[in-house]
Amino acid sequence: MLRNALRAGNVQNRKSYLYLSVRHTSATPKRRSKVLTTETMHPLVRHMEYAVRGALPMRAEALSKQLATDKSLGFERVVFCNIGNPQQLNQKPITFFRQVASLCENPELLKPSNRETVLKLYPADAIARAELLLKHIGSVGAYSHSKGIHHIRENVAKFIEKRDGYPADPEHIFLTQGASAGVHTVIQILTQNHKSGFLIPIPQYPLYSATLALVDATQVPYYLNESKDWGLEVHDLKKAVDKARDNGADMRALVIINPGNPTGQCLSIENMRDIIEFCHNERLVLLADEVYQTNIYKPQSRPFHSFKQVLSSMGDKYNDQELFSFHSISKGMIGECGRRGGYVECVNIDDKVMDQLYKIASVSLCPNVQGQILVDLMTNPPVSGDESYPQYQEEVDAIYQSLIRRSTKLASCFNSLEGMTCNEAEGAMYLFPQLTLPQKAIAAAKEKGMAPDTYYCMSMLEATGVCVIPGSGFGQVPNTWHFRSTFLPEEHLFDTFCTDLEKFHKNFMAKHKD
């Protein structure tokens, strides 16, 4: 400021120079550095990355705001394919679930004096379920038990028993604020020091890398094999563990995402047995992220099996294998992401460790009760014979069939494009196509200081309004380029969505033709 004033010839004499100088000095204390800056903050937080909500989504958000007043962008809306968030893209919630949740919110509706009116709006089984839940909960506005409402944990245990054919104990189940919160707590407790090592898949859902960065644990990547439908090979796990141990890691756990995110593969039962045996031999706790367990698109050839089930089927030798299994209300045909609900089942976990998990849970008091209610409904939905069953089944089927159609359509679209190959989704909500980019595109990216896949995704966003996430956010084999897209845009808009992507891709490839 002073220098500008001098340059502009505004300083006519020494006095005014001094005046300016004094002003400058007296202003200084106001601009003293902050106590809390990116230099003085927690270094692990600074170094953590989280691409699913990184540069692309932030630009998408800005464009979305801009669209409110500016119609010149060349697209009418931003399509958020960066995150599995079905209801953001207008997937209708399951009616029965919302009916029960709204009755629990407003117990006035359950008063006998309102029954006649309420029966015009609600089926009797939704009313009965809400009454049953409130009997056990009291009020959705009260803190619950820090592990979650006991009645709901009992229902979760029954669900697991029915799914797997093996017993489950409500005391080994913790309800959580989404699977993410459960994963965070388990990774935290497993981290004894910075040498504590965790095998994580590459590509991976960045919750894992972000959480490991935050607790300062050692990330030990293992690659999924793209040419074998993103399969997992145990000898690769073994190599990764041996190498990490040579480098001083104290290997603690193996993270498996099944069905895969972002890769969509679904493990075979034989593969799962090998993985469990590997963990058992290597003394690794198994973290099974099974949040996509009902998003299964090739149920004949690739049905879902839980790790709990496969472990339980392997006999006494393995009955000390420690396993945490995570589930969520955010995925499947439910998609109730915004409620933040889920659970973790602790299998063969030391009782005293579960006491410690309970202690951690108690510091955040309890998972939110409406999230817990949805866990109850997910694990204990209407059954054949119930008044609400036909509608429930119809809604679930419609979403499921539509997801299959959309996943197939998007994979075909990607595979039809020059320089793009894409495995079909066996499960989950994503495709993770590989891009072979022309040298000119790679050079253009470099010029903009971006990774080539980031440049491609940013170009797509600017041209079409479609927000996807570059492969670098998930990890990929060096010098390969990918992106992750959900296949969640609404079905009646899906052809347009595919056409927009095709058109963009062709333009991009033409523009950067070598």
Place this chain on the structure above:
Amino acid sequence: MLRNALRAGNVQNRKSYLYLSVRHTSATPKRRSKVLTTETMHPLVRHMEYAVRGALPMRAEALSKQLATDKSLGFERVVFCNIGNPQQLNQKPITFFRQVASLCENPELLKPSNRETVLKLYPADAIARAELLLKHIGSVGAYSHSKGIHHIRENVAKFIEKRDGYPADPEHIFLTQGASAGVHTVIQILTQNHKSGFLIPIPQYPLYSATLALVDATQVPYYLNESKDWGLEVHDLKKAVDKARDNGADMRALVIINPGNPTGQCLSIENMRDIIEFCHNERLVLLADEVYQTNIYKPQSRPFHSFKQVLSSMGDKYNDQELFSFHSISKGMIGECGRRGGYVECVNIDDKVMDQLYKIASVSLCPNVQGQILVDLMTNPPVSGDESYPQYQEEVDAIYQSLIRRSTKLASCFNSLEGMTCNEAEGAMYLFPQLTLPQKAIAAAKEKGMAPDTYYCMSMLEATGVCVIPGSGFGQVPNTWHFRSTFLPEEHLFDTFCTDLEKFHKNFMAKHKD
């Protein structure tokens, strides 16, 4: 097992001895140690303590279960006074809030075809509010912006402006899963290493000590002065900071809980100015836990002022003083603890630090949307002229007046007892009486391996079913003994509650008379 078999004379020859021995050996691998034990887990988690849900509440939970089948305990129910959880003790939720929340849950109710029926159950302003919220939210089942829904943050900013008379920026507001989650994130980001020091009050709400233990920061206690209504003296803060610095601490922040928990005091505006000046001189970020800001029981002599307001009133010199102010839907007259909602306002915080806070928030995706909706309703309730205003105001007033009556009654009860003195509550939901215990009680506690206040509280629980928390869970001057009790039991049961406590106390003192 083998030794017993030998003793019992069951081993008739070497072969059967070997057989037993082999069985023993073959069983060993099944019982090999777990990978994850309390010895191998995260040491900071192991060392963390959290008394509000510690030994007392766990015993209370066990007694509560026992009561279901066993009527011989001498009391009919467990009364949970260990935690500020009003709706657990049957405080009725605010009707308008629940109406809006339930309409947002079940948007089918908002269809024109249902309007006539719905108007029999809901006032028009609740319907209008739900429609407005859903217009901005989309679906409560979708992940929102990680900082929270923008429309709701705008309402929070307006609320703060109206409360304080100074501007607030929605971009500086983060909605959180209860105040606890906000406190955790802010403490985490402020912790550069284990030398990072935080001044915390003694007695304190153990969220602070637990979180600081978990992030491995340095706790620097300062005492509140019981003989001066739990007042805070700046020269004590100064002494504590100087001493901590001498010991190598890098002092970062001062935590103030106002109104106090567990101590119930409400700071004067003069005291707050001194505290801000102290923080400014000492380069400390101020963490203001203001969740009890509407629980003010002596509004004439001790009105609530926010730290944001007082800071803003102090002029330009202080406009670089960094402040985080926390608020919650769990307290006040609302008591919606189970929903997990709250916010933190960042005042004079570096923009790049707020970007980092946004990044952390994005890893857990978003605060639950129903919690966010309640933040909207808390900060933007019905106003005079609205259809729902009279009922809203009546409900809030009834709870407020009842809290004043109950707090006064419980303080009188405590002060009438031999060996007990208790400051009246100026705010919050708790009393923190001091106990002078006979030597025999102290000896009896020692014999049981308990602190004297724990022994007193455990005896109270076993005799009356009333669960309170010993002072050692909050911190207290060495060799003084206290406990924290809420004054939340229902008013129609309150006389019985007081009588039970009196009777217990007299018996306890008679039993342990020196």
